[in-house]
Amino acid sequence: MRSVFVFTTGERGETVASLDRHLPQQRDPWTLDGNLYIEIDDEQTGYLFSDWDPDDVVILEAALGHHPTWAVQIDISGRIDGTAEVRQLVALLLEHGGVAIDDYSAHPWTLQEIDSGVVNAGLRFFDFRAYHELNRGQGSS
Numbered sequence: 001m002r003s004v005f006v007f008t009t010g011e012r013g014e015t016v017a018s019l020d021r022h023l024p025q026q027r028d029p030w031t032l033d034g035n036l037y038i039e040i041d042d043e044q045t046g047y048l049f050s051d052w053d054p055d056d057v058v059i060l061e062a063a064l065g066h067h068p069t070w071a072v073q074i075d076i077s078g079r080i081d082g083t084a085e086v087r088q089l090v091a092l093l094l095e096h097g098g099v100a101i102d103d104y105s106a107h108p109w110t111l112q113e114i115d116s117g118v119v120n121a122g123l124r125f126f127d128f129r130a131y132h133e134l135n136r137g138q139g140s141s
Contacts, residue, residue, distance in 0.1 A: 002103050004086055004126060005041075005048075006072040007064060009097035015072060016040065022092060035077040036085050042070035056106040063099050063108035086126050090114060104131040 008015050016027075019038060023030040029039040041048040048071055049057055061067050072093055076082040090100050091111060099108035104127055107120045114125040123130050 001037075001078065002076045002082065002126075002128060004074045004076070004090065004100055004102045006074065006090055006093045006100045007060065007068045007098050007108075008072070008093055012040065012070055015093065018092065019072075032085055032089060035080045035082065036089065037075040037077075038089070039073055040070055041073045044069065046070075048073075053106070056101075059106050060099070060101065060108050083126055087114065090125075100125065102126045104128060 010018075019030050020027065023032060023038070029037045031037055040046075043049060048069075057067075074086060074089060076086060091114070094100060094111040094114075097111075099110055100114070101108055102125060105121060105123050107123075109118075109120075109125045113120075117124055122134055
């Protein structure tokens with residue numbers, strides 16, 4: 001599974017309500033076409049940041065201007081490419097601001113950067129193909 005974490009500017013309850021509207025009759029997790037699994041993770045009762053590099057958390061805090069205590073975690077099945085589905089869901093969640101972080105870089109991506117195809121350290125948002133190409137032969141996967 002590949003993962004994307006979305007840190008919205010809205011309140012947690014607003015985000016849950018939005019997910020409920022767009023993915024009705026489900027929760028914990030919400031799913032999109034059986035290929036994206038969406039849930040809220042937090043520091044207090046969940047595992048948010050438990051396996052993050054502390055420097056990556058600092059980068060996130062700088063982008064948001066505060067330390068977030070919860071996020072929407074999107075897990076993407078390896079059975080599909082997932083790029084279009086992830087972009088659609090992230091666009092919905094970041095409609096009013098915030099950032100997303102994928103498995104391939106510590107860069108906090110804004111919706112504007114995602115939509116315009118900004119390249120950071122050789123990667124675009126959720127750019128698993130370029131990531132694997134850049135890390136070929138380095139023992140990374």
